[in-house]
Amino acid sequence: MNPFINLGIRHDIVNAITELGFENPTPIQEQSIPVLLTGSNDFVGLAQTGTGKTAAFGLPLLELLDFEENFPQALVLCPTRELCLQITNDIKNYSKKMSNVHVVAVYGGASISDQLRQIKRGVQIVVATPGRMLDIINRNAIDFSRVKYVVLDEADEMLNMGFQEDIDNILSTTPDEKKTWLFSATMPAEVRRIAKKYMTDPYELTMGTKNTGNANIEHEYYVVRARDKYAAFKRIVDFNPDIFGIVFCRTKIETQDIAEALIKDGYNADSLHGDLSQQQRDKVMKRYRERSLQLLIATDVAARGIDVNDVTHVINYSLPDEIENYTHRSGRTARAGKTGVSISIINAKELGKIRQIERVIGKKFAKVDIPTGFDVCEKQLFSIVHKIHNVQVNEQQIEQYLPRIMEEFKDMSKEDFIKRFASIEFNIFLDYYKNAPDLNAPVEEGRRFERDGDRSSYPRSGGKSEYTRLFINLGSVDEFNRGDLLGYICNQSKISGRSVGKIDVKGVYSFFEVPHADVDKVTAGFNGAEFKGRPVRIEIAGEGVSERRDGGYQRREGGYRGDRTGGERRDGFRNNRGGAERDGSGGGFRDFSGKRREEHGERRRRF
Structure with a gap:
């Protein structure tokens, strides 16, 4: 009963x-x-x-x-x-x-x-x-x-x-x-x-003590230099191959930039913040609930009310301004009696805030070292082994291919086959983490880190000498945010997401940076391209297009202001909504099926 x-x-x-x-x-x-x-x-x-x-x-x-x-x-x-x-x-x-x-x-x-x-x-x-x-x-x-x-x-x-x-x-x-x-x-x-x-x-x-955290949540913190924060964050994610997490940032800009940097680096991530339209927000949350996203980067306000089961990790990329918000953040994991981990990545001057949070939630944080490159490679290797061991075999569908498979491997011993199969992914991490530096910051050097606080802790685009700024006649009215546009550019021009520099999304147009060597490839990729029945135009920003203070753009060689089609004169902008649907592989990252986009030797992240 x-x-x-x-x-x-x-x-x-x-x-x-x-x-x-x-x-x-x-x-x-x-x-x-x-x-x-x-x-x-x-x-x-x-x-x-x-x-x-x-x-x-x-x-x-x-x-x-x-x-x-x-x-x-x-x-x-x-x-x-x-x-x-x-x-x-x-x-x-x-x-x-x-x-x-x-x-x-x-x-x-x-x-x-x-x-x-x-x-x-x-x-x-x-x-x-x-x-x-x-x-x-x-x-x-x-x-x-x-x-x-x-x-x-x-x-x-x-x-x-x-x-x-x-x-x-x-x-x-x-x-x-x-x-x-x-x-x-x-x-x-x-x-x-x-x-x-x-x-x-x-x-x-x-239930429990007022304002305390869930007893099933483990609380950990990592001390790093501000300049190493993003690299340490990626290493923590790599050390947890099966992570399904929410990453909290303090501002909308930080949220978008972290998500964009992760996508460039091959991670299956997207952002959730207050500048998204309801349609964009619904799209992101649908992908996250369906687990076609593995990392959701969010602000406190945007993440409120999210109820997704089986979140394994909450990562505080930035600690909250209000101590009580930590309780809400960590409560996104370990729901319905399950266990979870709440991770905070801090610099030494934030240790006092960790102690404050400990007093509020009534639990001690565990100080954990950033894993070494060897630790990550080992963890990833045995994750692969575990997945192979537990994979469900569709006997009926695979049967017709078995003779050809057996023929291909007939000269290979069992031991050699296992080594080669496991090495497919292991070699990627081995190459990436070769000579990986120690990212742990000595706590006693806290005063030195204060000078790093204003530095960017995630990759920015290259200098002007390396990149060309391009114009594209698509923008936020087409339901593009920076992550969406990154995926669209990479899919259309077949370039690596990591090579794309700064992306600046406006209302009816956008600018993005690519290395000088990729300009012709990008231009050729968009030759004849259409979006929602409208020709897509790519131009070098400095040659034909300049920004206006009123948020529009103008053609400097005598074209029409507000020209969205490259042809007819228009008195205003046409609102073409709908946007491109990112398929989970745009921007150079994989979906959960494990299909890889080639990245010209760049390290790829498997989910």
Whole structure:
């Protein structure tokens, strides 16, 4: 018998969650569900992300609401679109064996008219982000006068994102006699104030100590010189061949630059930050959830609400400005009882911040040395051996090729075959890490590192003497960011992603740098190329095109301003959206199938 029955959950719901793989309640579920099922208390639940909070409030809601009635009875507020959709889908899955359950997700970045139609048809549970919910309320399109329960999920994150006023305005439309359930990973003063304002003698449940981190997470830090930070980061990734991680940076610019540098170096990565459109963000997250991305480079704000299972590592490329944000970052791994690792790459002057974080989360960090080149090669070799040993063989499909395979290897001994096969990838890392330097920084030299703090810790493009700046008539209105454009250029011109220098994406055009020797190859690669039915034009920036201060460009030899097609005169820019879909192999990196793009002897990274 499923233990959820003993918590007071009825059979049809238990049967549904059993099919979803729910076997035993998590601690927050075990402690909170019996309390919430009484429906008589306001409630404050403090628990880390990934501990099963959605079921902790979702299952009691399904027990307490009257689904014979089609008016809003419960409102769930959460900080981000991703979390809104996740909660909505989870509650729908929990209720799949029930009838007449209507759950609507209300969030920005999607058609408000579709959401209004769903609400008009009848709904009992509304899951919403504050901004879009307030927009719908201001249109008088929903009536919360009979709402019985309001859930504030990830309350600390909503307040950190500046939703205090929106939450106040939304809750003012709900009845005083409702019950408010607040769930949060941390309990800063702002969350405490909102609990006092909207709750009466709430039942408070704390799993672990307030503001502490998940007990299943190992916390590690590496001390490096600022100038070696990017190289050390890559070596840490190489030392963990099966990594599926989120990398946190402090700024949008740093996020984009790190992702771009990783793509050039052959890693399967992309960025997530506030400058992306909703369509671009959805594309990145779809690839990450499908695991066709292995590293997601993100800012704190952009990553909020991300709920992806089996994240093995969280890497703090830059420590957060706010100590409490470390708890949210590390909580992206070790979800649902699994284990994970949170890594921080710091310089010596940041050791004090590590000690502060230790005091807040109640756990000690382990100081770890950057692995040597030999360590990385050894780890990669046995990763290959392990994959070969566990590979699933499709007997039916491979059968027809076996005679030719056996004929090819008939003169080779078993030992020689194994050595050669393992060496295919091993030699790549062996060559790359030959004479690899020690990247560990002596802690006692911390004062010296302060001078390095302003230096770039990731590769920049070469000097003017080595690179030619090219113009291309594609830009952000075509849904290109720098990573997308890098992949498009490399796929079209068949050059190495590592050879492309600085990329500057504007609105309706962009500039990028390539070595002088590759200019003719790039120009030839785009000869006759079209994008969405429009000719793609490549020119040397200094010869025919110059930037305008107003964000457009002009042809210096007398062409037309705003010319997007190379022919007809236009009074404005044509907004051609849609963008190129990166296929996971653009920009010189591999997808998970292991197919390699040739890089003229450059070291390739296998995922």
